[in-house]
Amino acid sequence: MARKVTKAIFPVAGLGTRFLPATKSIPKEIMTLVDRPLIQYAIDEARAAGIKEFIFVTSRGKGALEDYFDHAPELESSLRKKGKDQLLEVLKSTNMESGAIAYIRQHKALGLGHAVWCARRLIAPNEPFAVILPDDVIAAEKPCLQQMTEAYDEIGGSMVAAMEVPPERASSYGVLDIREDMGSIVSVKGMVEKPKSNEAPSNLAVIGRYILSPKVLQNLNKIKSGAGGELQLTDAIALEIAEGRDVYGYRFRGQRFDCGSKAGFLQATVAFGLARPDLQTEFADYLRQMVSLQKAAQ
């Protein structure tokens, strides 16, 4: 049986240029879906999957992210005095246990692969680890990483979350070359980062959840920068296959929102807003009004 995955790396050192000017001073991962920052969704998903240690790869200007996980004693005591127990619980759920969280700096945004490599000293040589990209938010009955750790416990190897995309969108993703399709799990014989539109080996794209063998960290030492001049995590995982180790794609059950893009973020806001019992009725009424106004204007 594969060793349990208890550590996760959260690469949050990107520049977030698609959200400028907001990201000039606010880390993208602190932006809120309804009332919780993106990073909180990622942490909750990791916890549900049994992750106990959280490694953030950060960069300049991400101070708000580090503060977010600190305790807030003044706020807590003020809520306690006012008897606002529910809010106190909400606040407490954001606290992290001392020593459970580590921050590593990526000094230059040299790519996702490089960001993961920056955390290499915090992963033991025989220790599998998860990688979560907080800007991919996944709405699912069973959290996506939990679905993956359950599959990984059975099958081992390295595993990436995979999603069917329309052929014309494949060039925006890492794409899997499938050896054998077993349903939820596919065995992979190759991976290409951002293939040209007519060169995608399938329409199964990698999205931001990974369970990786520690060997991938060594592979990152061996590869050169790839697509976009960045050190690509996809290339280091592809090297696993080239060296004869197993890599699987996992077709998760759930809906993924690309919250790194404006359209994806807005879609997620609507979906998560409508899923909240306290907002549902009012928000749905408002959306219906907006749609009929738009139709009338056409």
Ligand code: UTP
């Ligand atoms: P993106 O490709 O979304 O890049 O990174 P970005 O810089 O965050 O955003 P844009 O494209 O400029 O708008 C995917 C994930 O990889 C992390 C990002 O923080 C994000 O979680 N990343 C990317 C790093 O940590 N370091 C890098 O050098 C690049």
